[in-house]
Amino acid sequence: MDIEFIDIINFISQYAPFKWLPEEELQDIAKNIKISYYREDTPIVHFGDYMDNLFMIRSGAVAVYNRNGELFNRLETGRFFGQLPLLTHKKTRFTTKTMEDSLIYRIPQEVIIRLYDTYDDLADFLEADDTERLKRAVSNNNNEFTTTKVRKLLLREAPTVNKEMSIKAVAKKMHEENIASLLVVDPSISPEPGEDNDPVLGIVTDRDFCVRAIVEGISLDEPISKIMSRNVFSLDYNAYVYEAMQTMLRYNVHHLPILKDSRLIGVVEAADIVRYQSQSSLLLVSSIFQQNEIEELVRLSKQIKYSFVRMVEEDANSHMVGTAMSTICRSFKQRLLELGEEKLGPPPIPYCFLAFGSMGRDEQIILTDQDNGMMLDNSYDEKIHGEYFRQLTAFVCDGLAACGYAYCTGNIMATNPDLCLTKKEWETRFANWIDHPSPQSLLNASICFDLVGVYGQIKWADHLNVFVRTKTRNSPGFLAALARNALNRRPPLGFFKDFVMEKDGQHKDSINLKRRGTAPVADLLRVHALAIGSYAQNTFQRLDDIAQAKLLPKGRAEDIRDAFEFISMVRIRHQAEDIKNDMEPDNNIEPDSLSDFEKRNLKAAFLVVNNAQNFLKYRYNSNK
Numbered sequence: 001m002d003i004e005f006i007d008i009i010n011f012i013s014q015y016a017p018f019k020w021l022p023e024e025e026l027q028d029i030a031k032n033i034k035i036s037y038y039r040e041d042t043p044i045v046h047f048g049d050y051m052d053n054l055f056m057i058r059s060g061a062v063a064v065y066n067r068n069g070e071l072f073n074r075l076e077t078g079r080f081f082g083q084l085p086l087l088t089h090k091k092t093r094f095t096t097k098t099m100e101d102s103l104i105y106r107i108p109q110e111v112i113i114r115l116y117d118t119y120d121d122l123a124d125f126l127e128a129d130d131t132e133r134l135k136r137a138v139s140n141n142n143n144e145f146t147t148t149k150v151r152k153l154l155l156r157e158a159p160t161v162n163k164e165m166s167i168k169a170v171a172k173k174m175h176e177e178n179i180a181s182l183l184v185v186d187p188s189i190s191p192e193p194g195e196d197n198d199p200v201l202g203i204v205t206d207r208d209f210c211v212r213a214i215v216e217g218i219s220l221d222e223p224i225s226k227i228m229s230r231n232v233f234s235l236d237y238n239a240y241v242y243e244a245m246q247t248m249l250r251y252n253v254h255h256l257p258i259l260k261d262s263r264l265i266g267v268v269e270a271a272d273i274v275r276y277q278s279q280s281s282l283l284l285v286s287s288i289f290q291q292n293e294i295e296e297l298v299r300l301s302k303q304i305k306y307s308f309v310r311m312v313e314e315d316a317n318s319h320m321v322g323t324a325m326s327t328i329c330r331s332f333k334q335r336l337l338e339l340g341e342e343k344l345g346p347p348p349i350p351y352c353f354l355a356f357g358s359m360g361r362d363e364q365i366i367l368t369d370q371d372n373g374m375m376l377d378n379s380y381d382e383k384i385h386g387e388y389f390r391q392l393t394a395f396v397c398d399g400l401a402a403c404g405y406a407y408c409t410g411n412i413m414a415t416n417p418d419l420c421l422t423k424k425e426w427e428t429r430f431a432n433w434i435d436h437p438s439p440q441s442l443l444n445a446s447i448c449f450d451l452v453g454v455y456g457q458i459k460w461a462d463h464l465n466v467f468v469r470t471k472t473r474n475s476p477g478f479l480a481a482l483a484r485n486a487l488n489r490r491p492p493l494g495f496f497k498d499f500v501m502e503k504d505g506q507h508k509d510s511i512n513l514k515r516r517g518t519a520p521v522a523d524l525l526r527v528h529a530l531a532i533g534s535y536a537q538n539t540f541q542r543l544d545d546i547a548q549a550k551l552l553p554k555g556r557a558e559d560i561r562d563a564f565e566f567i568s569m570v571r572i573r574h575q576a577e578d579i580k581n582d583m584e585p586d587n588n589i590e591p592d593s594l595s596d597f598e599k600r601n602l603k604a605a606f607l608v609v610n611n612a613q614n615f616l617k618y619r620y621n622s623n624k
Contacts, residue, residue, distance in 0.1 A: 005030050008105070011058065011321035012451035014180040015078040016271035024347035025115065032576060034106040037314070038098045045096045051086035053106035054126075059206070060102025060516035065095045074099070077206035078180050083126045086112060091201030120287045120300060150244045150258060151237040153273065160185045161224060163201055167213050170204060181205045183257055183267060184228045199264050200257045234259050235268075236456040244268055283488040288331040294339065301403035304328060305579045308366045317490045318568035319540055322363040329364055330355065330454055333372070334398065337455045340395040341607040348385050352453050353396070356412060361453035361522065362538045366575050367585050369406040370397060371447060373419035375460050380422050390421060409621060412447055427467055432598050434471050437481035446485065446523060449530070450537055456531035465535060472530040476620075481532055486523035487613055491606035492516045510588040513571040520609055521564045524616045528571060530554075531620075539564060552615070560612055570594075570602060590595055 007032040007377055012018045018026065034053070038044060044055060044062065055062075062075045075081060075096075081097045085092040153463040161170050161182045174182060184202040208227045218226055233247055244256055253339050254270040284300070284307050291297045308327070337353055356560035357371035358364045374393055376385075393414035401407050414420055421429060430448075433441040449468055453461030470477055492500040492511045500511075511517075525542045540561065547557035575585035591599060 008033055010175070010178060012056070012105070013469075014178055017119070017122040020121050021115070021119065029107060029111060029115075032108050032111050034108070036104045036106060037406045038102050038104060040100045040102075043097050044104065045082060045092055047093065047095045048091045049085075050089070050091060051082045052109045053082065053165075054080055054086055054109075054112045055082045055096075056080040056105040056107065058105050060104075061099040062102060062104075063099050064091070065097065065312050069095075083112070087116060087126065094107070102446040107363060116297050118296065118299070120290075120303075130368075148241045148314055149237070149573055150235055150239045150241050150256075150268055151260075151266075152310075153241065153244075153268050154237075154258060156185055158264050158267040160264065161204070162187055163228075164223050165223040166221050167209070167218065167224055167227060170224045171209055171220075181255055182224075183232070183255075183264070184224055185264065197261075199262070200232050200234060201225065202230045202254060203232050203371065205415075232257065236260070239263060241273060247271060248273075285328055285331045288328070288335050292339070294336070294402060297335065298400065298402050301332070304364060304404065309576045309579050312572055317364075317566055318572060319538070321365060321572055322358075322361075322538075322568075325366065325368075326359045326362045326364040329359055329368070329405060332400065332405070334455050336396045336399040337392070339399075340392045343395065344388060344391055346390055347392070347456075347491075349379055350457050351376050351389070352457040353414065353455040354461055355452050355454050356448050357450055360452045360537055363518075363522070365572055366579070367587060370400055370408045370411045372397070372414050372454075373412070373416075373448070373451075374414040374421070375426055375457075375464070376420065376422045378422045378424050387451055390415075392421060403523045417566055423464075426464055430464070430468055431471060434468075434478045437478050439485075442482055442485040445482065446526065449526065450522075450536060465537075469530065469533050469535060473533045479527060480620045481528070483524075483527045483616050486520070486527055489515055489520045489523065489616060490613065491520060491609040492611060493603065493606045512587050513567060513574070513589055514587040517567040517606070517609070518564065518571060518615065521560065521567070524609075525560070527616060527620065551619075556612070556615070559608045561607035566605045567609075571596060 005027075009026045012029060013021075013026055018029065035058070039058075045051070057075055057077050057079050059077055061077075062079075062081065063082065064075065070396070082092075083098055084090075112126070116126060120566050159177070159179050159182050161173065161184055163186050165173075170182065174180070182204050183200050184204055185199050186201055186432040189199050202225065204224055208229060213220065213227050222544055233253055235244055235247060237258050237260040239258075247256060248254060249269055255319065256268045257264055258266045258268055284303055287300055290295065291300055304325075305371075308321070308325060311324060316324075324573045333353065335354065341347060352375040354373040354375055355371065356373065357366060359371065374389065376389065395417050397407065397413050408415065412419065430445075437445075451461055451465065522539050525539055525546065528546045528551055529536060531552060532545060532549045534542055534549075536542045536545050543561055543564075546552060554559075570589065570595065571587060574589050575587075578585040591602075594602065
């Protein structure tokens, strides 16, 4: 590979938004870049010009002036300009002129437009520069920024360099580590809490090498402290993201060292705040419906885990997390069905795509598989319509799998002919399960009775729920059988109330918090909800209806609510920690990893579940 080509890739990969792109995209950009050299005080873009390139500063500095000739902004190495008129195909409202001899990369419009349409992070970033994005966030006074601590944004250790290191050695370090800036520190300073001596002496960027070293003729053997910028602003790790944004705007800086007890623990960049804003679950849902290919949805699905972790770190409760994750999954299904219809043509008859299980209860979290089905109009004819719906359900289920929603090992998917039925067939199937509660029927009911319409004739799902509630309420034999089935999954407490753990296999000496914790609660409350004819799907909402019906002993509903919430949040936080540690999240937790407080309360929560199951056994005469 050509040395100049490699140098371009190394440079652009240091800066947002290009540093978020895969290697093949960086190579394509480098292949298409045009390089221009401008002498000091030379116009690059004139007011009223149309843009056919995105301009990126390789070296030097550029001044941006408004239509009145007033200085609007100064841009240095790694910054870009011209993106808004390029994206909107409108005339530019600014004039840009070099402040010193400058080397400029020009990236063609067609390359930028393709990347903009493909990568949401890049699109968000290009729509405005860092300063403008921060101003917009501040003006919106987003509550997330006023309640989130800046330490949540620390994604890396602070890149530092000894003040005595030579300019040449620092330049080599920055090139080898592919970074655009370094904090200059004095290792002899070891501040104690409360002291004023800041360990950070300054910051050095590419521009410092160009302006202070080369232009001013400073020897490359001089210490880096000779050319560093000394006005460095820092924040305590307990500061809020809002304060970080205000500091960056007030002092026109893009890097903030973060200190804990006067010691440097990391650095936050303006790009980190912009990226953090883009991880909102609401923004993610909005982005899903803007994707036009499965490949685009697959790329977007990588953000799900970051939205999940972010909600956990912002102290969202289990109901908030479950609702958000269910909404995201529902949106992926809806968009895949839209794309499927675009590919295959309009459906020949009406249909309703169904979701079962945790998504039907709005309790989905990060680790989930597919539980879905299809309800077809009663006019369905296999010979005429069968092939269309086989292709559509395969398109959707394969697309979900590609987006991280694994195929259901129990084949509870719309591709299964037993779960792709007409309205009448679904009613007959459910009636048969209720009238003949075999073990398989009870298993099917425990999954499929928590259902919601996702796409198409979603009212059909509501009608099916009415049918189920009406029939089960008058079927005490079925409720007793379903109660017995709900007792198959017991909380992991032994005779002396110690934890009972897995005895062998991959998860030996651990507890499965779904199978032994949250699932038993969902199972037993489903029985109670069906018994009183509740139309609620969510476990917490079912509990509200059950409490109102006074079905449980006094105070028991509140105990179950607290127990379910505590077990759910231990499970959710465990998965968030797995993600942060680059591990595959699971439902198994080792008690030794818990604090004494967590152990005590987890045992108390399991005891509540155990007592709730004993009441279930008594209430429905479901002794085995």
